[in-house]
Amino acid sequence: MSSKRQIHVGPVPIGGGAPVAVQTMTKTETANIGPTMDQIRTVADAGADIVRVAVPREQDAEALKSIVAQSPIPIIADIHFNHTLALKAIEAGAHCVRLNPGNIGGPEKVAEVIALAKQRGTPLRVGVNSGSLPKHLRQLEYDNPVEALVTAAIETVALMERLDFENFKVSMKSTSVPNTIASNRMLAERIPYPLHLGVTEAGTKWSGSLKSAVGLGTLLADGIGDTIRISLSTFHAEEEVKVAWEILKALKLRERGPVLIACPTCGRLQFDMDTVVVEVERRLEAYEDPIEVSVLGCAVNGIGEARHADFGITGAKDMGMIYSKGEPLKKVPTEQLVNELFKEIDRYYAAGKTVQRDETAAAEARRWLAENEDDTQLTPERIAAMEAAAADEADAVLESMLEPAAPLDEEISPVAGRRFSRS
Numbered sequence: 001m002s003s004k005r006q007i008h009v010g011p012v013p014i015g016g017g018a019p020v021a022v023q024t025m026t027k028t029e030t031a032n033i034g035p036t037m038d039q040i041r042t043v044a045d046a047g048a049d050i051v052r053v054a055v056p057r058e059q060d061a062e063a064l065k066s067i068v069a070q071s072p073i074p075i076i077a078d079i080h081f082n083h084t085l086a087l088k089a090i091e092a093g094a095h096c097v098r099l100n101p102g103n104i105g106g107p108e109k110v111a112e113v114i115a116l117a118k119q120r121g122t123p124l125r126v127g128v129n130s131g132s133l134p135k136h137l138r139q140l141e142y143d144n145p146v147e148a149l150v151t152a153a154i155e156t157v158a159l160m161e162r163l164d165f166e167n168f169k170v171s172m173k174s175t176s177v178p179n180t181i182a183s184n185r186m187l188a189e190r191i192p193y194p195l196h197l198g199v200t201e202a203g204t205k206w207s208g209s210l211k212s213a214v215g216l217g218t219l220l221a222d223g224i225g226d227t228i229r230i231s232l233s234t235f236h237a238e239e240e241v242k243v244a245w246e247i248l249k250a251l252k253l254r255e256r257g258p259v260l261i262a263c264p265t266c267g268r269l270q271f272d273m274d275t276v277v278v279e280v281e282r283r284l285e286a287y288e289d290p291i292e293v294s295v296l297g298c299a300v301n302g303i304g305e306a307r308h309a310d311f312g313i314t315g316a317k318d319m320g321m322i323y324s325k326g327e328p329l330k331k332v333p334t335e336q337l338v339n340e341l342f343k344e345i346d347r348y349y350a351a352g353k354t355v356q357r358d359e360t361a362a363a364e365a366r367r368w369l370a371e372n373e374d375d376t377q378l379t380p381e382r383i384a385a386m387e388a389a390a391a392d393e394a395d396a397v398l399e400s401m402l403e404p405a406a407p408l409d410e411e412i413s414p415v416a417g418r419r420f421s422r423s
């Protein structure tokens with residue numbers, strides 16, 4: 001269930017059924033405007049809908065005006081401990097301000113920020129962190145960290161509502177994946193406001209991506225979460241954006257760019273597929289259309305499960321084949337596979353998304369495929385297909401064993417011993 005309420009960060013709708021928005025955060029010193037803008041443009045190109053910048057000092061708040069004016073995507077100012085900076089960020093035109101009401105100096109200062117946010121129509125992201133819960137929740141945090149996080153978030157929401165402010169989204173940050181999942185599930189049932197999801201300090205590109213995919217993916221699959229940020233320990237914020245998109249694409253929540261399918265390889269592999277897959281993935285980054293491209297490590301399966309791919313390659317020792325939608329297009333030397341694949345993709349786009357076939361080349365490729373197919377081999381793909389067929393057969397047997405349900409005849413259904421009578 002997506003949140004009931006919707007807010008807008010600049011032109012980007014958050015919650016209320018809007019597509020899940022991808023966020024990241026710049027890693028530069030915000031006041032260093034040149035490098036900050038370079039990074040903002042890079043993450044926008046990678047697909048970030050919104051970007052957050054740290055505003056720990058006066059000069060960062062001052063830089064905001066110029067950054068907001070130049071940025072191609074909305075800017076969120078990230079403020080801690082200092083309500084004056086929050087006021088300055090709103091005045092500078094930040095599209096949203098992120099703060100934890102518990103750490104900016106008490107209710108009066110929160111009220112001051114809210115008053116200006118209302119006046120300027122600036123939304124806030126209000127949140128709680130597992131590392132900085134209010135003192136009165138410390139014991140609860142020890143006994144039940146999930147309940148403590150949710151309680152802190154609900155107290156923050158109540159404070160916003162007491163101040164008659166509803167233009168906000170909520171985040172609860174924890175380094176623990178199970179606690180992130182449990183707390184957001186609980187909070188989503190209790191409040192109507194949009195939720196920002198993230199696993200805080202997730203780690204390196206490898207471990208952080210996995211933790212985020214498990215934590216955020218689980219919630220998103222349940223329909224919880226309106227905006228996400230993947231926190232990775234890398235200067236390259238665009239990597240966070242790419243991971244966020246892979247999660248959304250895997251769940252079919254949003255589409256962006258091509259989808260690459262590649263077999264896991266096995267002992268039947270006859271060419272250096274690792275290098276080929278990396279090269280194909282790199283070159284596909286230049287395309288925006290969501291075409292599906294498949295790379296198979298051998299031809300013993302034929303085109304098999306990659307039959308639906310818009311384009312694909314499969315290789316053997318010296319030769320490989322390019323195909324489209326299950327039909328061979330041409331046979332080429334292995335070292336030219338990638339270049340020829342992209343030539344075919346470019347011809348397809350140049351012809352208004354029509355696959356270009358040369359019948360002589362296709363016939364030659366079909367012959368090559370027939371020579372290399374080997375239906376005696378028990379490949380991973382064939383085992384999966386056999387398992388699926390066996391499951392279908394078992395279903396059919398079970399169905400045939402079930403007695404068809406007798407139609408219910410109200411006239412002959414028993415009445416003895418019941419509290420009503422038909423007479």
Ligand code: SF4
Pocket residue numbers: 263264265266267268269296297298299300301379380381
């Ligand atoms: S049998 Fe399947 S997994 Fe093994 S190399 Fe061929 S396509 Fe890849």
